[in-house]
Amino acid sequence: xxxxxxxxxxxxxxxxxxxxxxxxxxxxxxxxxxxxxxxxxxxxxxxxxxxxxxxxxxxxxxxxxxxxxxxxxxxxxxxxxxxxxxxxxxxxxxxxxxxxxxxxxxxxxxxxxxxxxxxxxxxxxxxxxxxxxxxxxxxxxxxxxxxxxxxxxxxxxxxxxxxxxxxxxxxxxxxxxxxxxxxxxxxxxxxxxxxxxxxxxxxxxxxxxxxxxxxxxxxxxxxxxxxxxxxxxxxxxxxxxxxxxxxxxxxxxxxxxxxxxxxxxxxxxxxxxxxxxxxxxxxxxxxxxxxxxxxxxxxxxxxxxxxxxxxxxxxxxxxxxxxxxxxxxxxxxxxxxxxxxxxxxxxxxxxxxxxxxxxxxxxxxxxxxxxxxxxxxxxxxxxxxxxxxxxxxxxxxxxxxxxxxxxxxxxxxxxxxxxxxxxxxxxxxxxxxxxxxxxxxxxxxxxxxxxxxxxxxxxxxxxxxxxxxxxxxxxxxxxxxxxxxxxxxxxxxxxx
Amino acid sequence: xxxxxxxxxxxxxxxxxxxxxxxxxxxxxxxxxxxxxxxxxxxxxxxxxxxxxxxxxxxxxxxxxxxxxxxxxxxxxxxxxxxxxxxxxxxxxxxxxxxxxxxxxxxxxxxxxxxxxxxxxxxxxxxxxxxxxxxxxxxxxxxxxxxxxxxxxxxxxxxxxxxxxxxxxxxxxxxxxxxxxxxxxxxxxxxxxxxxxxxxxxxxxxxxxxxxxxxxxxxxxxxxxxxxxxxxxxxxxxxxxxxxxxxxxxxxxxxxxxxxxxxxxxxxxxxxxxxxxxxxxxxxxxxxxxxxxxxxxxxxxxxxxxxxxxxxxxxx
Numbered sequence: 001x002x003x004x005x006x007x008x009x010x011x012x013x014x015x016x017x018x019x020x021x022x023x024x025x026x027x028x029x030x031x032x033x034x035x036x037x038x039x040x041x042x043x044x045x046x047x048x049x050x051x052x053x054x055x056x057x058x059x060x061x062x063x064x065x066x067x068x069x070x071x072x073x074x075x076x077x078x079x080x081x082x083x084x085x086x087x088x089x090x091x092x093x094x095x096x097x098x099x100x101x102x103x104x105x106x107x108x109x110x111x112x113x114x115x116x117x118x119x120x121x122x123x124x125x126x127x128x129x130x131x132x133x134x135x136x137x138x139x140x141x142x143x144x145x146x147x148x149x150x151x152x153x154x155x156x157x158x159x160x161x162x163x164x165x166x167x168x169x170x171x172x173x174x175x176x177x178x179x180x181x182x183x184x185x186x187x188x189x190x191x192x193x194x195x196x197x198x199x200x201x202x203x204x205x206x207x208x209x210x211x212x213x214x215x216x217x218x219x220x221x222x223x224x225x226x227x228x229x230x231x232x233x234x235x236x237x238x239x240x241x242x243x244x245x246x247x248x249x250x251x252x253x254x255x256x257x258x259x260x261x262x263x264x265x266x267x268x269x270x271x272x273x274x275x276x277x278x279x280x281x282x283x284x285x286x287x288x289x290x291x292x293x294x295x296x297x298x299x300x301x302x303x304x305x306x307x308x309x310x311x312x313x314x315x316x317x318x319x320x321x322x323x324x325x326x327x328x329x330x331x332x333x334x335x336x337x338x339x340x341x342x343x344x345x346x347x348x349x350x351x352x353x354x355x356x357x358x359x360x361x362x363x364x365x366x367x368x369x370x371x372x373x374x375x376x377x378x379x380x381x382x383x384x385x386x387x388x389x390x391x392x393x394x395x396x397x398x399x400x401x402x403x404x405x406x407x408x409x410x411x412x413x414x415x416x417x418x419x420x421x422x423x424x425x426x427x428x429x430x431x432x433x434x435x436x437x438x439x440x441x442x443x444x445x446x447x448x449x450x451x452x453x454x455x456x457x458x459x460x461x462x463x464x465x466x467x468x469x470x471x472x473x474x475x476x477x478x479x480x481x482x483x484x485x486x487x488x489x490x491x492x493x494x495x496x
Numbered sequence: 497x498x499x500x501x502x503x504x505x506x507x508x509x510x511x512x513x514x515x516x517x518x519x520x521x522x523x524x525x526x527x528x529x530x531x532x533x534x535x536x537x538x539x540x541x542x543x544x545x546x547x548x549x550x551x552x553x554x555x556x557x558x559x560x561x562x563x564x565x566x567x568x569x570x571x572x573x574x575x576x577x578x579x580x581x582x583x584x585x586x587x588x589x590x591x592x593x594x595x596x597x598x599x600x601x602x603x604x605x606x607x608x609x610x611x612x613x614x615x616x617x618x619x620x621x622x623x624x625x626x627x628x629x630x631x632x633x634x635x636x637x638x639x640x641x642x643x644x645x646x647x648x649x650x651x652x653x654x655x656x657x658x659x660x661x662x663x664x665x666x667x668x669x670x671x672x673x674x675x676x677x678x679x680x681x682x683x684x685x686x687x688x689x690x691x692x693x694x695x696x697x698x699x700x701x702x703x704x705x706x707x708x709x710x711x712x713x714x715x716x717x718x719x720x721x722x723x724x725x726x727x728x729x730x731x732x733x734x735x736x737x738x739x740x741x742x743x744x745x746x747x748x749x750x751x752x753x754x755x756x757x758x759x760x761x762x763x764x765x766x767x768x769x770x771x772x773x774x775x776x777x778x779x780x781x782x783x784x785x786x787x788x789x790x791x792x793x794x795x796x797x798x799x800x801x802x803x804x805x806x807x808x809x810x811x812x
Contacts, residue, residue, distance in 0.1 A: 007703065007732035008693035010805045013686050013795065017697055052780055414529065 018044070018435045020051045021125035022118060026105060026140050027132035028058025028069070032163065034076035036194075037131065040427035042077045045094045046087065049432060055097040055121045059114060060132075061104050069100035082425075097121075105132065105140050111147035118149070124156035127434055131163055138179040145183035161190045161434055164255045165246065166443075169459055170452040177445045186445055190434045195256040196263075196441040197426030197433075200389040200415060204263045204355075205277075207383070207391065214381075215268070217359070219334045224378060225491055226264060226340045227356040228257055231348035235305065235474070236322070241313035248324040249302070249455055249462070252344040258285060258451040259443065260385075261340055264355055265330055274440040278447065285450035289329040296461040298488065299327040303479040304469035305347040319467055322346045325482040326458065327489060339489050343482060347474035349495075353385040356494055367396075367406050377408045380494075389415035389423075502576045504617040510580050511597050518582060518595060528584065528593045531561035534624045536797070537615065537647065539567045539640060541631035546600070549630070550581075555790045557583045557596045560797040563620045564598040567611060576604035576614060612642040624648045624800045628793065632656045635663045644675050651796050653680040654720040663720055667810055678799075681720045682806055683792040687784035688749060689728065691763055691771060695754070700778050705756040708737045715747030725749060727812035728805070 023041070025033055044050050058069055074095065078086045101117050103110030118126060128144060130137050141160070144150050152158040160180065167173030180189055195201055208214055217223070230252055236243040243251065259281070266284040269276035291299050303323030309316050323345030330340065359379040380394040391413045399405040415423070433441055471479040477495060486493055518528045538553060540546040546568035553564045564583070584595040599618060603611055619625050627647035629640055635652055644650055650670070657663040667677050695701045709729045713722040722740055729752075730738045743750050751764040761775035769784040785791065 006693060006696045008689065008696055008728075010686075010689060010693065012799050012803060012805070014690045014693060017694055019697075048783060048785065052782070414531075 015047075015049055016432065016436050018050055018054065018432060019125055020053050020123060021127060021435055022055040022057060022121055022123035023127045023129055023431075023435075024057045024059065024114060024118070025129045025131055026136070027060055027130070028100065029060040029062045029064065029072070030131055032131045033058065034073070035080045036425075036427045037129065037431075038073045039077050039081045040425055040431055042081065042086075042091070042094060043425070044428055044432065046090060052093075053097065053123070055099065055123055057099045057101060057114065057117055057121070059101045059103060059105075059110065061102065063102045064100050066098070066100050070095040070098050073098060105136050105143060108143065108146065111143045111149060115147055115149055124153050125158075126152070127159045127161060129161045129163075134163075134165055134168075137162060137176060141180050141183050150183045157188065157437070158184070159188045159190060159434060159437075160184045161192055163192055165250060166191055166255075166448045167452065168245075168250060170449065170456045173448055173452045177448070181445075187439070189445075190430075190439055190442045191444070191448060192430055193255050193259050193441075193443050194426040194430065195385075196259055196443070197430040198385060199423040199429075200383070200385045201260060201263060202441070203389075203415070204260075204383060208264075209268050220336055220338045222359055223338055224358045224360045225338055225489070226261075227358070227494055228260055228264075228340065228342045228354075229356075229494075230257055230344040230353045231351060231477075232344075232346050233348060233351045233475075235308065235347050236311050236314070238312065240308075240311040243322075244314050244318045244320040247302075247321040248344050248346070249321055249458060253324050253326065253342055254451050254455050255443070257342050257344060258288075258454060259447075260355065261288075261328065261342065262447075264357075265335055265340070267334070274438060277440050278444050282444060282447045282450060284330065284332075285447055285454065287330050287332045287335075288450075288454045289331050290453060291457045293457055293461065296458050299485065300458045300461070301325040301479060301481045301485050302462055302467055303345060303472050303482065304467070305345075305472055305474045306470040307347075307474060308470060319462075319469065321462065321467075323348075323472060323478045323482070325478065325485060326455075327485060328454070339491070341486055341489075341491070341493075343478060343493070345472075345478050348477055349475055351387060355383040355385070357381040357383075358491075367404055391415075502578050502614070504614060507578055507580060507599055507618065511599075514580055514582060514597070515595075518584075522593060526593075528595045531594050531596055532563055532620055532623065533560060534562045534626060534797070534800070535565065535618075535620045536560070536562040536626050536628065537565045537567065537643065538628045539630060539634065539643070540569065541633070543568055543570055545630060550598075550600075552790055552793070553598065554583050556793055556797065558585055559794055561594070561596045562626075563618070564596065565615065565618060566598065566600045567608075568600060568602045570602045573602050573604050576606075576610060577602040607642075608639055609642045612646060615643070615646055619646060626651065626797060626800070632658075632663075635666055637666060637669075644670065647675075649676045649678060649796075649800060651678045651680065651793070655681045655684070657720065658717065660718050660720040660723055664723060664810065671807065671810060676802070677810075678796050678803065678806065679720065679724075679810075680789070680792045680796065682724050682809070683795050684787045685721055685725055685728075685749070686795065687782075687787075688725070688752070688763065688771065691773060691782050692729075692752065692754075695761065695773070695778075700776055701754060701756070701761060703733065704735075706733050706736045706754050707757055708739070708755045709733065710739050710741055710751075710753045710755075711749070712741045712743045712751045712753070713748060714743055714745035714750050716742070717747075718742075719747060719749075721749055724809050725752065728809040731808045731812050 025037060027033060041056060074086060074091060078084060099117055101113050103113060130140055150158045167176045262281040262284040266280040269280045302321035304320060305322050308314060308322050309318055325343035328340045328342065361378050382392045384390050393411045394408050396406040397409045399407045430441060515530060522528045538549050540549045546566055549566050579600045581598045582595045583598055584593045586593050625647045626649045627643055628651045634640055635654055635657055654663040667679060670677050696703060711722055711726045713719055718740065726738050726740050751762055753760055753762045759776050764772045766772045766781060770781045771784055772781050
């Protein structure tokens with residue numbers, strides 16, 4: 001049946017409307033709920049984006065009453081919202097629809113209690129949010145299925161948001177997908193990668209496909225290589241136990257950074273519709289050349305900072321990669337032979353996430369560097385994702401004065417100053433998208449499996465060897481092997 | 497603020513010097529970042545209003561950094577005069593200041609024809625220009641018209657006009673001449689319109705079932721907002737009979753009733769800032785967004801392309 005468009009709609013002025021619904025958060029007393037989910041939902045309420053009857057049902061093992069949970073979340077919102085303020089009148093209305101059901105996800109009675117709570121609230125549309133330890137995901141999905149909570153009344157919907165990691169390797173990702181699909185259809189499954197919700201990652205699509213000047217250059221003829229950096233200056237900050245099982249490759253590269261790479265390198269979709277955009281991302285991920293086992297040492301580097309093994313909860317002999325770097329190639333006509341260098345790590349000199357696209361040198365060195373002059377530098381287009389979101393283009397300019405001395409200059413666009421409006425957080429964007437049924441910024445099963453396929457040879461290699469860790473000092477740009485890796489391709493890291 | 501001889505080139509040079517000086521003054525604290533996304537020309541109602549405009553523009557700059565040009569009418573001015581200023585703010589948690597530039601022009605005795613010529617070189621190249629004409633007098637044909645061709649969008653406010661029909665007729669005439677117009681009295685309706693639109697999103701009402709709609713407004717005179725609202729409903733529901741009625745109470749929109757063959761749904765202005773929805777099995781309150789001048793202007797400055805919904809309501 002074709003849906004009749006609402007003749008009263010005014011998309012220029014009206015916000016996308018969140019339908020009446022309830023969100024059930026598993027792991028509701030955990031860190032993610034406190035730091036991200038509740039502050040995002042409160043902010044949406046503050047911005048009048050949620051319907052008046054919108055309900056939140058939190059569940060976790062911690063025994064709490066509704067009132068205790070509300071108080072705890074009030075404190076969390078105050079602590080983690082960006083301005084540290086809570087409008088108490090608004091909070092009263094918001095908290096009235098905030099409920100808590102304690103219980104163990106392995107106990108079927110929890111799902112009975114959730115069902116009763118949802119019946120009492122009376123919302124037909126329900127969004128389930130998995131924010132627990134990943135090992136509980138299959139158990140929770142089974143529990144939802146057995147208790148028929150996934151079955152929606154006619155005209156209503158039941159959806160599932162799954163936090164990363166989606167499995168810990170290709171096999172487990174496939175297994176998790178199979179368990180989820182036994183209960184939820186793929187179109188009702190929203191795998192969240194909060195990087196894709198960041199305004200500046202979305203802006204990559206605007207830059208590439210909204211402007212005429214970049215796309216003609218966006219190929220192997222003009223682009224020399226691409227560097228994607230996601231550096232953190234902090235360590236594991238109390239998440240040692242989790243992190244030592246995950247590591248940088250799984251925690252960052254398999255999901256966030258390969259998705260960013262796909263956004264940089266994908267073909268334009270014919271239309272800007274969820275599945276068309278995701279098809280192109282998936283196609284790109286499938287085009288990334290899979291390393292042969294003997295290539296892993298050439299194209300991938302693991303690192304661990306000095307002091308990681310002394311972190312609380314970390315095994316003193318841990319082989320965890322707190323740094324990972326890789327050289328990836330895309331096997332298609334646009335990108336053949338262009339290396340994509342990805343690196344991420346903890347305890348690096350500063351917190352920065354950016355993408356640097358380095359163009360080829362001018363074909364003729366007309367202005368050759370004389371004595372005392374800098375060597376000509378290639379043009380760089382830098383897309384800064386955090387902390388100062390924006391775009392910079394580096395090019396050469398003549399120095400003032402007689403003679404023809406060239407000097408690199410930077411032309412900067414700062415996202416915050418050209419658009420003074422507050423950008424919604426990634427979680428605000430993604431939660432609204434899931435509630436209105438827009439999966440564009442969520443990852444699909446085939447995308448998840450394709451990105452696991454890319455890193456599977458590296459995982460297998462790293463799981464079967466002993467590294468001479470630690471191999472880099474805190475505050476440095478990772479191990480020397482990473483410099484050697486990029487040097488083998490005749491390039492160097494931007495800051496090395 | 498510094499005074500300047502009235503040559504556009506001189507003003508632009510003064511602005512350059514102002515930026516150079518600010519960069520020097522702020523060098524140790526991270527410098528200043530110049531931001532500009534449009535030219536915003538504001539015609540103040542009178543000399544006293546110009547001060548208020550400065551404050552409002554200061555707030556607007558945060559979301560819409562612009563080169564602001566404030567035109568101050570001065571009955572006794574001997575000649576056109578101009579001053580430049582900068583509006584700076586420090587984003588939360590940042591050391592570097594963001595600044596936008598402004599020019600305040602005192603209108604001389606030759607009127608807006610001279611001002612329009614003066615403004616041409618002051619418009620920031622390649623960026624949109626918006627003209628905000630304050631006060632009800634702006635909706636009378638005549639003096640401001642030389643300024644209209646300079647702008648991509650001209651914003652009026654018909655909130656206080658005594659003759660709604662003449663004001664709307666003038667706006668239609670300007671639109672017919674290819675000038676993209678906006679009216680803050682239409683912008684004030686966004687919250688109401690959003691509530692009505694949502695009724696059809698969530699199935700509270702079916703489009704085909706609406707037989708009549710009544711728009712009730714307070715005050716003795718029909719306002720432009722009542723006309724706009726009725727026209728908006730008429731364009732969306734061409735088969736329904738749309739009427740307007742006056743009711744007791746303050747001027748402005750008071751209620752909207754949508755009726756099916758068997759039921760009525762009424763949206764009523766409650767205690768500010770609420771409106772109440774009742775009927776057809778629904779009973780709830782909804783908060784209206786702020787209708788402060790700054791909030792209305794923020795909304796309008798966010799729309800620089802065609803606004804087809806408004807244009808349909810204006811021409812209906």
